[in-house]
Amino acid sequence: MAKAELDQKSVTGRAFSVLDAFDASHRHQTLAAIARRSGLPLTTVHRLVHELTAQGALIRTSDGAYEIGSKMWRLGLLASLHSDLREVALPYMEDIYQIANDAVQIGVLDGVRCLIVERIAGSRTLEVVSKPGARLPLHATAVGKVLMAFGSKELQDAAIKSLDKYTTKTITDEADLKKQLKIIKTQGFAHSEEELAMGATSIGVPIYGYGNRVIAALGLVTPVANRDIERMVAVLKVSASALSKKLILSGVGSLSAP
Amino acid sequence: MAKAELDQKSVTGRAFSVLDAFDASHRHQTLAAIARRSGLPLTTVHRLVHELTAQGALIRTSDGAYEIGSKMWRLGLLASLHSDLREVALPYMEDIYQIANDAVQIGVLDGVRCLIVERIAGSRTLEVVSKPGARLPLHATAVGKVLMAFGSKELQDAAIKSLDKYTTKTITDEADLKKQLKIIKTQGFAHSEEELAMGATSIGVPIYGYGNRVIAALGLVTPVANRDIERMVAVLKVSASALSKKLILSGVGSLSAP
DNA sequence: ACAAATCCTTCCGGTGAGCGGAAGACCGTT
DNA sequence: AACGGTCTTCCGCTCACCGGAAGGATTTGT
Incomplete structure (x- = not known):
């Protein structure tokens, strides 16, 4: 407490x-x-x-x-991440949900955590703690890793200082994590398997806004059993680029740190 | 200012x-x-x-x-009206939107105003000021009139003290309004035509929660041209009773005034 | 039945945190 | 260069906040 x-x-x-x-x-x-x-x-x-x-x-x-x-x-409601990002992203998320039938979530950076802005989940989807407003660790979720990989050097250093261990699969080694972040940045998506909670696997892709900066991450969460990563990545990437275009056009994206 | x-x-x-x-x-x-x-x-x-x-x-x-x-x-997000009411009501509102193709809104009482909790609107629907978070006057909107009609005597008196005039059709006479509130309570729905903004007509029905108290109002807003009040009321009433049942079961509803 | 442990509320005197005027560092604009 | 606008720092006075103590209102245990 x-x-x-x-x-x-x-x-x-x-x-x-x-x-x-x-x-x-x-x-x-x-x-x-x-x-x-x-x-x-x-x-x-x-x-x-x-x-x-x-x-x-x-x-x-x-x-x-x-x-x-x-x-x-x-x-x-007046917080820009809500009014702007959520408003624009929701339809795209619904499309993804129709196709993938897995939980769809979008998150932004909040300090050294990933703030879940919106989430679409069906009755079938597994119940995790990632409701809107939840603040997940960066290193143990796919969306978090994306934000970290595309974030500043200072952010990465700050985040690496507290690598809590949630499951046996959580990455807590600094070198391992840094290596993975590089790969994520080149291949354009992140993957996390049972690193936050057992039984759940997730992938995430970056979302771009004003000035082509990464302002959010879009992700899919699914039970480990029926994962089909390649398909999921394909679906996500298509929606992500469409969403990014729209966000860039509407000029969403302006944040800063204290 | x-x-x-x-x-x-x-x-x-x-x-x-x-x-x-x-x-x-x-x-x-x-x-x-x-x-x-x-x-x-x-x-x-x-x-x-x-x-x-x-x-x-x-x-x-x-x-x-x-x-x-x-x-x-x-x-x-932790405000109960959002988490609870909005969560439960959204699917029903989407159903209504599919059928009616007009803007659907749900509001609750907030002081002597009607606070719009959620709204579904298409591209076709007319652009009014009733976005989520908006606080509309009670006497000039259908949802507001519903909340007023089913509200306490004190609320009605308080609301009647400030009957602002928005259009030529806005009801500002105390007796007229009271008469209408009685009718609304008996027939179970409210109607407002160009009382807040010209060109827009709306109807509203009550939504019940814990203890069979009226906790919200559900409404449809449409251009005056293509209104079909009877049909709209019918659609609304069906969804409203289904939604109310669900809300009562989940025990939503607990507010108070200072 | 009483005692015990909760809860919430009101009262009140000392003090330090909040207040806001004044002054200055910046912009841009004319 | 003088202006109108922004934001920021400084500092001494004072008054609004603080929180212990005390008491009422409920609920729980014996």
């Missing part, structure tokens, strides 16, 4: 410590739970939560607990 | 004044612009924006301006 968030010195820092106490598996929390998870004194949380509720950032449900409010949702 | 936001006394209040300076048509703003729109001193905005950027709530683009950051987007 990480309680040492950013700063916590400024009020906004504290406010976001409160908000950060919410995640996919903690969407509905009591005041005391928020205090515990954020590591802030109860009284302080009490006040902050009240202010945030007044702003509509939180909402109090009928049972007295708190949830993220509609203002957060409304503001979140 | 509303500069008198909520409070502005507390730090969180000020922080949200900054965030509130962003909307669909102001997604990309310079520091000075934010200061102007929020009504806060430039120096103050400067500090707040820095803190918010450090938290990932804002992001600085390569041209020096600011946008809503990915953390906001991630947090926004």
Whole structure:
């Protein structure tokens, strides 16, 4: 339970410590739970939560607990990666899903993680943790490896500093990973087999935006059993180039790091 | 340009004044612009924006301006109306779109406005301002009227206090509106013709959730020319009852007011 | 039935974090 | 070169935030 968030010195820092106490598996929390998870004194949380509720950032449900409010949702829609990328990519992802019948996902770089922006999955597809909003490690997923391979030198160095081991197949050796990244860059796609979770294999290809920079990665996730990598790569590459063209035309792509 | 936001006394209040300076048509703003729109001193905005950027709530683009950051987007996904309602409703909305070929939208109550949660629109459909995240007036849209008709007495009174006039057909008379709300409640659907924008007509039906309470409204928007209200109502009602059943089973629905 | 352990809320005095004016470093434009 | 616009740093005053203490409201255990 990480309680040492950013700063916590400024009020906004504290406010976001409160908000950060919410995640996919903690969407509905009591005041005391928020205090515990954020590591802030109860009284302080009490006040902050009240202010945030007044702003509509939180909402109090009928049972007295708190949830993220509609203002957060409304503001979140304004994030460019959502409005722009998702909007354009969704139809293409649906096409891919029709053909491949496997889970399709698109992700962007967020710090040293891969942020899943959208995902299409059927009932047949395996249930992994890669819902929209999830932040997956770069070195253990195909989409992540793509973003890493086409990313800056600094990004690679930063990402390599924490190569967590998720399964027996996760690549944790720096040299091995660097070698693979080079191959990915030349052959234009990444492959990951049971490196994040057993039973799942995935491939990913880069998506280009404004100025021909890689702004996202498109991927397919499928059970190890019925994989047909060549076919999947072919399908992905066709859609990816069409999608990239459209993104470049609409001029999507402008980010930066603090 | 509303500069008198909520409070502005507390730090969180000020922080949200900054965030509130962003909307669909102001997604990309310079520091000075934010200061102007929020009504806060430039120096103050400067500090707040820095803190918010450090938290990932804002992001600085390569041209020096600011946008809503990915953390906001991630947090926004946790809002229950999005994750739950949207998730369940989307397939039904797509079905309706296949049949009717008109813009389909679903909205929930947000204060005294109707918050559009999701919308499906084709290229043929007319371009109105009802994108996801938009907050439409209750008395001038079909979905809004539904929420109002099935809402509490207090809500109706609060909404009636500000009956803005958008077109010549907008209903601004309190008695007329109340009469219509009664009819809507008995016949189970609402109709609005050119009350928000000329050329557009819309109908709406209620959607039920946990405890058989009305939690949302489903609507169709079409050009006035090719309207066929009876058919539209029929289509909507079928989908609405199916969707309601599913929502009730999954137990969606829990809100409250400050 | 009581006690114990939760939970949430209000009160209040000290203090340090937030405030914002002033000043200056930058652009571009006329 | 003087202007109008942007962003940034500096710094002292003050007031809004902080959080312990205390008490009410519920739920749980014995």
